Amino acid sequence: MVSSENRRKLLDISGEDVTSCYQCGKCSAGCAMAAMMDLLPHQVIRLVQLGQVEEALASRTIWLCASCLACSARCPRGVSLPNVMESLRVTLLRLGGRHLDPVRLPADVLENAPEQALVAGLRKYT
Amino acid sequence: MGYSYFPGCTLRAKARGFESSALASARVLGIHLEELANWQCCGATFPLQVDNSFPLVSPARTLASARRMGERLVTLCSACYNVLKRTNHVMRTDADRRDKVNAFIEEDYRGDLEVVHFLEVLRDDLGFDALARSVKVPLSGLAAAPYYGCLLLRPADELAFDDPEAPHILEDFLSALGCRVVDHPYKIECCGSYVALEPGELASGPSRMVVESARARGARVIVTSCPLCQYNLDVSQQGAHGRNGAGVPVIYFTQLLAIALGLPEDVLGFEGHVISPGPLLRSIGAMGSEATA
Numbered sequence: 272m273v274s275s276e277n278r279r280k281l282l283d284i285s286g287e288d289v290t291s292c293y294q295c296g297k298c299s300a301g302c303a304m305a306a307m308m309d310l311l312p313h314q315v316i317r318l319v320q321l322g323q324v325e326e327a328l329a330s331r332t333i334w335l336c337a338s339c340l341a342c343s344a345r346c347p348r349g350v351s352l353p354n355v356m357e358s359l360r361v362t363l364l365r366l367g368g369r370h371l372d373p374v375r376l377p378a379d380v381l382e383n384a385p386e387q388a389l390v391a392g393l394r395k396y397t
Numbered sequence: 398m399g400y401s402y403f404p405g406c407t408l409r410a411k412a413r414g415f416e417s418s419a420l421a422s423a424r425v426l427g428i429h430l431e432e433l434a435n436w437q438c439c440g441a442t443f444p445l446q447v448d449n450s451f452p453l454v455s456p457a458r459t460l461a462s463a464r465r466m467g468e469r470l471v472t473l474c475s476a477c478y479n480v481l482k483r484t485n486h487v488m489r490t491d492a493d494r495r496d497k498v499n500a501f502i503e504e505d506y507r508g509d510l511e512v513v514h515f516l517e518v519l520r521d522d523l524g525f526d527a528l529a530r531s532v533k534v535p536l537s538g539l540a541a542a543p544y545y546g547c548l549l550l551r552p553a554d555e556l557a558f559d560d561p562e563a564p565h566i567l568e569d570f571l572s573a574l575g576c577r578v579v580d581h582p583y584k585i586e587c588c589g590s591y592v593a594l595e596p597g598e599l600a601s602g603p604s605r606m607v608v609e610s611a612r613a614r615g616a617r618v619i620v621t622s623c624p625l626c627q628y629n630l631d632v633s634q635q636g637a638h639g640r641n642g643a644g645v646p647v648i649y650f651t652q653l654l655a656i657a658l659g660l661p662e663d664v665l666g667f668e669g670h671v672i673s674p675g676p677l678l679r680s681i682g683a684m685g686s687e688a689t690a
Binding site: 283285286303307334335337338340341344351354356357358361371377383384385386388389390391392394396 | 407412440448452474546551585587594603606624628
């Protein structure tokens with residue numbers, strides 16, 4: 272009951288039905304950020320399938336997904352995993368949280384990073 | 398060949414050389430790019446939340462204004478291309494979201510515009526054969542590695558830019574300029590993107606893999622069309638990674654284009670590189686000794 276409710280909320284945000292994932296792991300195998308992640312991408316999907324959303328929300332992984340879409344391009348089940356990652360991020364952000372404080376960005380990043388990085392990062396992290 | 402043109406935020410600030418080299422090259426090649434009268438930042442990343450259409454407002458407004466100027470809108474930056482083309486796809490195919498966005502921006506825009514990348518203009522409208530004939534300074538033998546990253550290629554069904562797993566438009570472009578193309582396995586991998594803002598240089602891991610994959614195969618320069626890829630790949634070579642001449646400069650495809658067309662060095666706009674492209678380009682005679690880089 273609780274599990275399906277959690278899943279439904281994420282489905283409304285992401286538009287992605289995670290129940291079609293059969294855990295082949297292709298997303299994790301090709302993920303450029305996987306080495307830095309605490310949970311691998313397919314493990315995040317598994318948690319969402321099971322409605323164990325709290326554990327997924329606490330993961331570093333959702334902030335390390337760079338939305339590059341390599342996983343969704345290769346998914347044999349047509350799941351857009353980056354949409355699911357975004358639904359987890361915005362679940363926290365819409366509660367008023369923010370993952371990144373722009374005034375705490377290092378001076379060299381503020382000075383040298385392209386505007387595109389700042390705009391995209393603030394869109395994803397605040 | 399006439400098009401409306403969207404520069405985007407980064408090309409007016411940190412990536413000025415990308416724009417100045419592109420516009421100077423376009424003039425020489427007879428490609429007329431008319432800047433949109435009213436444009437604003439595209440948002441830099443396409444929103445992946447389907448229950449919130451607000452992030453589509455800014456790119457949709459740009460598209461509606463471009464439609465009044467013609468049927469084709471050109472971009473240079475990979476992120477602008479991705480966001481504008483994906484937003485256009487929503488406006489064309491999703492009636493519910495289109496109505497919401499149109500109500501907000503007080504337009505009746507229906508996605509009847511074509512968003513094209515400048516590389517596509519060179520390939521499809523000018524033609525790479527014609528481009529090769531326009532080359533004044535052949536970059537003969539310059540070992541150049543194409544780097545696509547994500548935003549030009551994915552999602553392939555919406556962007557339809559090139560083969561998403563085995564693209565070749567940059568290879569064909571570099572060949573037309575006379576370069577020796579260096580193929581490498583990480584050319585379509587992500588550089589880490591906006592994770593660059595995370596503490597602890599988390600994005601430099603993927604970026605180093607890309608640079609190393611090109612360098613190990615003999616590339617002397619990496620060529621991109623994305624300011625964030627340029628930054629991430631360049632910055633990942635800070636310190637030991639780029640020392641002792643082992644660094645590989647990362648430059649925009651339009652900068653190589655301008656060099657090959659024999660344009661003055663002041664349009665190149667090399668600034669703030671960790672690995673300066675100057676020594677390399679001077680060593681192959683592509684730039685004079687008074688270069689700014």
